[in-house]
Amino acid sequence: MTDMTKLDAKIPEGPIDKKWTKHKNNINLVNPANKRLIDVIVVGTGLAGSSAAASLAEMGYNVKAFCFQDSPRRAHSIAAQGGINAAKNYQNDGDSTYRLFYDTVKGGDYRSREANVHRLAEVSTNIIDQCVAQGVPFAREYGGLLDNRSFGGVQVSRTFYAKGQTGQQLLLGAYSALSRQISKGKVKLYNRHEMMDLVIVDGKARGIIARNLITGEIQRHSAHAVVLCTGGYGNVFYLSTNAMGSNVTAAWKAHRRGAFMANPCFTQIHPTCIPVSGDYQSKLTLMSESLRNDGRIWVPKKKEDAQAIRDGKLKPTQIKEEDRDYYLERRYPAFGNLVPRDVASRAAKERCDAGFGVNKTGQAVYLDFADAITRYGKTEARVQGIENPSDAKVKELGTKVVSAKYGNLFEMYEKIVDENPYETPMMIFPAVHYTMGGLWVDYNLMTTVPGCFACGEANFSDHGANRLGASALMQGLADGYFVLPYTIGGFLADDIRTGPIADDSPEFMKAESEVKERLEKLLSAKGTKPVDYFHRKLGLLMWDNCGMSRNAENLKKTIEDIRALREEFWKDVRVPGKSGETNPELEKANRVLDFLELGELMCKDALDREESCGGHFREEYQTEEGEALRDDENFKFVSAYEYTGDPGAAVLHKEELVYEAIEVKTRSYK
Amino acid sequence: MNLTLKVWRQSGPDAEGRMETYQVKDISGDMSFLEMMDVLNAQLIEKGEEPVVFDHDCREGICGMCSMYINGRPHGPKQHTTTCQLHMRSFKDGDTIHIEPWRASAFPVIKDLMVDRSSFDRVIQAGGYISVNTSGNTLDANAIPVPKDDADAAFDAATCIGCGACVAACKNASAMLFVSAKVSQLSLLPQGKVEAAERVKNMVAQMDKEGFGNCTVTGACEAECPKGISLENIARMNREYLKAQLTPGK
Ligand SMILES: Cc1cc2nc3c(=O)[nH]c(=O)nc-3n(C[C@H](O)[C@H](O)[C@H](O)COP(=O)(O)OP(=O)(O)OC[C@H]3O[C@@H](n4cnc5c(N)ncnc54)[C@H](O)[C@@H]3O)c2cc1C
Ligand code: SF4
Ligand code: FES
Numbered sequence: 001m002t003d004m005t006k007l008d009a010k011i012p013e014g015p016i017d018k019k020w021t022k023h024k025n026n027i028n029l030v031n032p033a034n035k036r037l038i039d040v041i042v043v044g045t046g047l048a049g050s051s052a053a054a055s056l057a058e059m060g061y062n063v064k065a066f067c068f069q070d071s072p073r074r075a076h077s078i079a080a081q082g083g084i085n086a087a088k089n090y091q092n093d094g095d096s097t098y099r100l101f102y103d104t105v106k107g108g109d110y111r112s113r114e115a116n117v118h119r120l121a122e123v124s125t126n127i128i129d130q131c132v133a134q135g136v137p138f139a140r141e142y143g144g145l146l147d148n149r150s151f152g153g154v155q156v157s158r159t160f161y162a163k164g165q166t167g168q169q170l171l172l173g174a175y176s177a178l179s180r181q182i183s184k185g186k187v188k189l190y191n192r193h194e195m196m197d198l199v200i201v202d203g204k205a206r207g208i209i210a211r212n213l214i215t216g217e218i219q220r221h222s223a224h225a226v227v228l229c230t231g232g233y234g235n236v237f238y239l240s241t242n243a244m245g246s247n248v249t250a251a252w253k254a255h256r257r258g259a260f261m262a263n264p265c266f267t268q269i270h271p272t273c274i275p276v277s278g279d280y281q282s283k284l285t286l287m288s289e290s291l292r293n294d295g296r297i298w299v300p301k302k303k304e305d306a307q308a309i310r311d312g313k314l315k316p317t318q319i320k321e322e323d324r325d326y327y328l329e330r331r332y333p334a335f336g337n338l339v340p341r342d343v344a345s346r347a348a349k350e351r352c353d354a355g356f357g358v359n360k361t362g363q364a365v366y367l368d369f370a371d372a373i374t375r376y377g378k379t380e381a382r383v384q385g386i387e388n389p390s391d392a393k394v395k396e397l398g399t400k401v402v403s404a405k406y407g408n409l410f411e412m413y414e415k416i417v418d419e420n421p422y423e424t425p426m427m428i429f430p431a432v433h434y435t436m437g438g439l440w441v442d443y444n445l446m447t448t449v450p451g452c453f454a455c456g457e458a459n460f461s462d463h464g465a466n467r468l469g470a471s472a473l474m475q476g477l478a479d480g481y482f483v484l485p486y487t488i489g490g491f492l493a494d495d496i497r498t499g500p501i502a503d504d505s506p507e508f509m510k511a512e513s514e515v516k517e518r519l520e521k522l523l524s525a526k527g528t529k530p531v532d533y534f535h536r537k538l539g540l541l542m543w544d545n546c547g548m549s550r551n552a553e554n555l556k557k558t559i560e561d562i563r564a565l566r567e568e569f570w571k572d573v574r575v576p577g578k579s580g581e582t583n584p585e586l587e588k589a590n591r592v593l594d595f596l597e598l599g600e601l602m603c604k605d606a607l608d609r610e611e612s613c614g615g616h617f618r619e620e621y622q623t624e625e626g627e628a629l630r631d632d633e634n635f636k637f638v639s640a641y642e643y644t645g646d647p648g649a650a651v652l653h654k655e656e657l658v659y660e661a662i663e664v665k666t667r668s669y670k
Numbered sequence: 671m672n673l674t675l676k677v678w679r680q681s682g683p684d685a686e687g688r689m690e691t692y693q694v695k696d697i698s699g700d701m702s703f704l705e706m707m708d709v710l711n712a713q714l715i716e717k718g719e720e721p722v723v724f725d726h727d728c729r730e731g732i733c734g735m736c737s738m739y740i741n742g743r744p745h746g747p748k749q750h751t752t753t754c755q756l757h758m759r760s761f762k763d764g765d766t767i768h769i770e771p772w773r774a775s776a777f778p779v780i781k782d783l784m785v786d787r788s789s790f791d792r793v794i795q796a797g798g799y800i801s802v803n804t805s806g807n808t809l810d811a812n813a814i815p816v817p818k819d820d821a822d823a824a825f826d827a828a829t830c831i832g833c834g835a836c837v838a839a840c841k842n843a844s845a846m847l848f849v850s851a852k853v854s855q856l857s858l859l860p861q862g863k864v865e866a867a868e869r870v871k872n873m874v875a876q877m878d879k880e881g882f883g884n885c886t887v888t889g890a891c892e893a894e895c896p897k898g899i900s901l902e903n904i905a906r907m908n909r910e911y912l913k914a915q916l917t918p919g920k
Binding site: 051054055058069070071072073074076078079088090123126128129130131132133134135137138139140141142143144145146162163165168169172175176177179180182183189191214243244245277278280281282283285411412415416418481482485528529530532533574576577581582584585 | 682698700701702704705708709711712714715716718719720721723725726727728729730731732733734735750751755757759780781784786787788790791794795796798799800801802803804806808809810811812815816817818821822824825828829831832855856859861862
């Protein structure tokens, strides 16, 4: 079903570069004395949640912050490796707010909202200033100034980084700001608590039901507004680079309560991850995109060489230069190894499907640092005044440089694969990494439920059909530090006289008992199989049919398969233990149940969208050269789904995308 | 490979614990230690028994959530490796592996192998931050150059993942390595120098209040730290602390 009612994105009037300033000047303000009368719940303490909670508390609101980990510092953002973008133009390579804006819209394959993306580019520079003031130890050059690197899909160096631990350092910065507010009593922290439902009173989001993960106690928490910063849902694929606990439950509960889910099928499959090694595998590990600055991607030119490698008869280092196919450099000379992620992933799949894969399963390509080591080694030798350095010396010096840049990633690789990537090329393969889809939000980051906001990866806003590297960290912090704290005022200004929200209204009591019923139902399903069995099955269905390439026939079948799997789940799942205790299996069961519904909606969305764009590749819609074929005439919109009782019966609403500042073109990286 | 596991089971904070023995079969060397635990848990659930509760999340050595004491060593036998990054190729067929939780009075056991480390959060809340609001009007990031060596040293200290292995490794259950890593990071940077004296005093006071033991510089913490946080940080913190004692407080 399609509903053509126009979604109001509340995009401010005026030229693109004036919208945000003007809007900020016009937002209703809540004066400091009144902020003390207002409570805000922030669910999630990743980059988006920690920064939002800290900023709201600094402004004077009373904040309750929730996370399911034992400490806010352990949110999944901690694992981000490569870097964060900002239009600082410190390298003087022609970067600007406009260029970051343009790259992001183009990178997203013209499926994101212009006004939001421009605002993101505008505030990007503030983020770096803020983080440095907080003591985030970014990489620096010898002169003491900040260093930059390049990421895919762009031709400037605008990525700030802290070795391969940028997310960790940024999150610890936001966590320190949050900790400061906790110590002042302005934020009350609920760690090891999981949001189980959103509570709506008189049409507004007024609180949540949470479960204390230690005691199992079900609690009602009220507030004037609820901000969801609960991350992405890549774990619907079971295997992904996300942390094990990352889930969709909070967003899905909001969806079931009336928040529209936008572009759910837009998933980012990251090209450089460590390949799957066996059935027992619980997660996949990313090798940061920053590696593509220096690593060259290739497979053998000859099928027989690929076969010999797979059989263990040949080593990659034995393949001669002329027998290697650097397929990204070949197909995309302008961007080479730094094409955007969707393009790089598809190209790897294409080579492996054609029989050129290089590990036992045939599902891997090489990422090779030999040239970079030699290049850096020669430069270093020159700098150190070593004349005619031996090959061994060059290698030694070059290895040092590469290690300083990516040391922790190389170590991580070696721990997992048991091979030394300084000596032999890394093996990599695409893996699920990020979800561009998420809760639909307007320009103020409010969902279609008044008073329920979404920030960070949980919303759909800025990345269209494909996110550029190092832009998620930027968006999370932009939302949390610089956007939401202002835009939320427009909603809360009406609440200064409301007084505290009661947490024992019928709406709260009903939501609470529904949560309890659901948990009891899970515990009383007397099947035989652990939750992971169903999660793995769902993951495989999604990966095979709603992953890197999709077609109508398989999607239709998969929808049926997922529905059948949901039934099987209820018949055959076994969840041990009780609700009133520490029970990780019960937590998992509750999350997987939501994934089982989300998966169906994702397939439905992928089926509805009869075009290829960004990470969404429909086999029926491609050029002769195998590039994605977008259909701007019919699909230049955001798909926003309204829940109506069954994921498959969701009603589609369309937000037409209007491009005023940027001309919509075919995306080319050739 | 086939293994015998001796695992600490404790049903709650006040319950008595005991070691239980389990067998796992057909474990591949490419599995991570936690994937091996997944195999054990799937087996227990299928038999209708309670699975072993343990903390974990990122499974790539960065969130600091996993925390197992394996064969008498926090995070097991491999240097600079968290439990989640430990692979079964470090063990051999027929081995018996002892698995226990962190042991320290400031880290009470919640259930089985899961402990409560919120004392670490409270130490950070006591001063592990720079007091700057998110106004968006801070100085330009390049306004104050920071010597690369200082920035690199601050970064090295800042890579602590807050796992608590240092405490678990220490016979006194001292948290000095963890606390000194944060104190060092911030005192090495110009932005953090302003509050350095107050910070170190408050964080040390909180650390004592949480019941962490004294440091007698045995170096066990550094040896077991998965991130290679160096003892130099403790020396730096001691200097900072002495300096702070000499500066009149507020
Ligand atoms: C391995 C890896 C590397 C990456 N590297 C980069 C990079 O270099 N640059 C870049 O820009 N991006 C990178 N990304 C993407 C980026 O890290 C994430 O998109 C971003 O950190 C998400 O932040 P967030 O604040 O939205 O959510 P998260 O950090 O995922 O936080 C979610 C929070 O919500 C809480 N939560 C969730 N559900 C509930 C619930 N029901 N109840 C209570 N709490 C809940 C969790 O406890 C957590 O605190 C990477 C991602 C991965 C997986
Ligand atoms: S200092 Fe090392 S062992 Fe201690 S908490 Fe930090 S990372 Fe863990
Ligand atoms: S699970 Fe995150 S460090 Fe081990």
